Structure formats: C-alpha cells, structure tokens
Amino acid sequence: MTSLAALTFGGTFLARTPAGDTRGHDVSSHQKDVNWQKARSKGARFVYVKATESTTYRNPYFGQQYDGARSAGIIRGAYHFALPDKSAGRTQASCFVRNGGAWRADGWTLPPALDIEYNPYSSKNCYGLSKAKTVSWIRSFSDEVRRRTGRRPVIYTNYHWWKKCTGNSTAFAGNHALRLARYDKSAGALPSGWPYWTFWQYDHSGGLPGDQNLFNGSQAQLRRFARG
Template sequence: MARDHKPSRRRVRMIAATSVAALTVGGTVLAELPAQAAALPKGHDVSSHQKKVNWSKAKNRGARFVYVKATESTNYKNPYFSQQYNGARSAGIIRGAYHFALPNKSSGATQAAYFVRNGGAWSRDGWTLPPALDIEYNPYSKKKCYGMSKGRLVSWIKSFSNEIKRRTGRRPVIYTNYHWWKTCTGNSGAFAANHALWLARYDESAGALPRGWSYWTFWQYDNSGSLPGDQNLFNGSMAQLRKFARG
C-alpha cells in the first residue's frame, strides 16, 4: 500500500488476461464471465508519498478510481489528503479514503472514529468508495503481527468494522495480502460475507484468496506503473464500480 515510508518492492508485469469471478453487491450477482484484465477499470492508491497529484493527467492515463490515504493510527493525517481526494473528484475519478491500521496502538473503534472524522466518511453520491482498512505487516517493527494473537487481531478488525458501519452505514473494504492474513488472523473467514476484499499481490495473478472470499473486488498488482502510486484493478465493469460506490 502507498505509505509515507514506502518499502522497495519487486515490480512485475500484469497478466494480459484473468478470470473474473462473480462480483456481488448486497448479495446480488452482477457479473460472472471471463474478461481481459486490460478491460477492467484501472485505478491506483496514493498517500503523501505522491504529494500533489496531477489528476487530469492521471485521468487521461486511464485512472477510473483511486483510494487516498487519510489517516494512520490516531496521530497522523495525510497533509495532501484534500488535494488528492477532492482533486480526484474534480477530475471525474471515483475516489475513496483508506486508513493504515496500527492495531497495537489503540482499539479498532478508536482508530475507526479518528479515520471517519478525518476523511473516512462515505456518501451515496456515486463518486465515493466505501472506507477501506489497510491491515498488513508492521512497517515499524519486526513484530509482523503487531505482537498480538490471532484472536485479538480478528477482534480488533471487527471493532474497526463495527464502528465504521455505525458511523457511515458501510462496512469497510479490507486491504490485505494472503500471507499476512493467514499468519496473523489464522486465515479468518469471519469477514468474507459482508466485506469487499482488496487483495495485494505483485505477481502474474491474484493467487490464493483468504478464507471465505471467492473473488477479489480490488487487486493491487504492482507498486508502480502508468498511474501515480500503486496500481489496481476493479473486478467488474464501470457500471458495477459506480453501483459499488453507491452501496
């Protein structure tokens, strides 16, 4: 995920084609068909690492959606958030906000409340993606699971999700990668039924999915490319992306 202190990552090429599993919103199947990866809506995610983004240029290069980092823990706000979040909307790009979790610092509910107060709100305007939770390896410590048990981390995510739902009306999208999820939550299947998956995997395919999820909604497939920040795909059409944004 795009962060302020971004680790170096191996670049890989995107596959020319992939299989799109059934995408559902509210339990309704929207699509079930093979599709060319190149035909899926392209997007990206940014943080203060990208500073002031040229949104017209991003739109011209194919950006159809973007997630913008808003907050981290309860003591950090992206200083470029307004330029990035509002600039994307002005350029006609569907946008959403994400929170980088530090579960060892405070409760899930506390971090969710901070996130919503500082950019993580949601509106049924068709231009706003649901809030997203970025939960992955700890960039500040070798304690890859934040020194927490699997059960505590699952409870933390539930607390975050419940508070986001209470404050915004939407469940958060969960951004993670398979190996962290398996290691640190025990490959919990507690969230698949009502949380969209944003899967990170820099390879030729999205690979294995965490337990319970039968498809990814977003796939982060590279950390650099034609768009500023990390490169993503949405698992559906533009019409489905707009429907997903509306809720």
C-alpha cells in the first residue's frame, strides 16, 4: 500500500494512498447509545452503522447512532448483514433501503454497504448456496440498491469467505468498493479482482466504539467518496 493508483466508483475518483490516513469504526446494537462527541475527539472521522439483518431485524439503536454521528461531524453510512439463505438479494436490499440504507450526495453519507461473510447461525458457511448462486445473490442485492439509491454498495467481506463461497469471483471488483475484514497488522491477500481495499476493518476493539477501521485515503478523499 505504498504506491499511488486510481479507481473510479460511481463517478468518484479515489486515489490509493498509504494505509492509516483516516480512522473510523463500525457499530451495531452491541454498542447501544454511543457518545459521538467522545468518539470524534478520539479520532473517529467515519462510521458504518448496522441498519438491518435479513428482512426481520432493524437495529433498535440505529437512529441514535446514525443521526448522532452526523450531528457530531462524523461521516456515516449504513450496512446490511446478509443472510442469503433467508430470502432473495433483491428482497433484502429493499428492506435495507427502507430501513436506513439510503444514500444522498451530501458528502456526509457513505454508500450503503453489504456485509457478507461466514454464517453466524449455522455450520453452512456459504448458506447452502453454490458459488454461482452466491454471486447471483450479491448481484441481485447490488442491482436493487443501485436502482433505489443511485450507488453501488460497498462490499464487506474477508478473503477466505470470498474465495470459498464465490470462487474468488471478480464480478464486483470494477464498481464496488471493498471493505476488507482482517484482524491483523496487515491487510494481507485481497479477494480476487480488487487491487486494494477502500476500507479495512483491522480489529474488533480499540480506541473507538465497536470494530476499528481505516479508510485508504485522506479525509478530503473520504468526503469526495461519500459525495459520489
């Protein structure tokens, strides 16, 4: 991550810069009511807030977390935790957008994000789907988010799940930003097709509430990325 490159997502120029420029985090109902002014004073410049899971769950703290972050001057976005064995990608995307997963070009709203990873409720890590059906599910989700919001979702995943469950598909690397999950001192191998990560979740705890994240660029670049 030491050389410069460029990539365009939804018309936004995003430069690749050395890691560590802009700190952020993500939160869910586990963090409950967050002290956003304190988070900002500790370095938070962006946050992803869990909005929904499948079609049956909405984070009861979503309003306090999402609106509170904005009031404290933190760029925020919403994410959906996917359960592809429960319903179609389009169905879950529709639920997500209706319940907090919207986007507007105000410079304060990150693109909606899809969290797709190992199944926390079953040993069927790929949710019982074939690689082709998993890719199709993600595409269905993405197309519906794009139709409803005008932005492609950021994809949150990890290298091993992506390789195992999508066959290391390159179908989304050209127009979906990567939010990589890897709790280590380096980002390591990336899912196939992505030349670099846009966000990296590098630890499950730290100085900020929830999981610790970095944006691969400056705060000005983050604002441009949010604007679209």
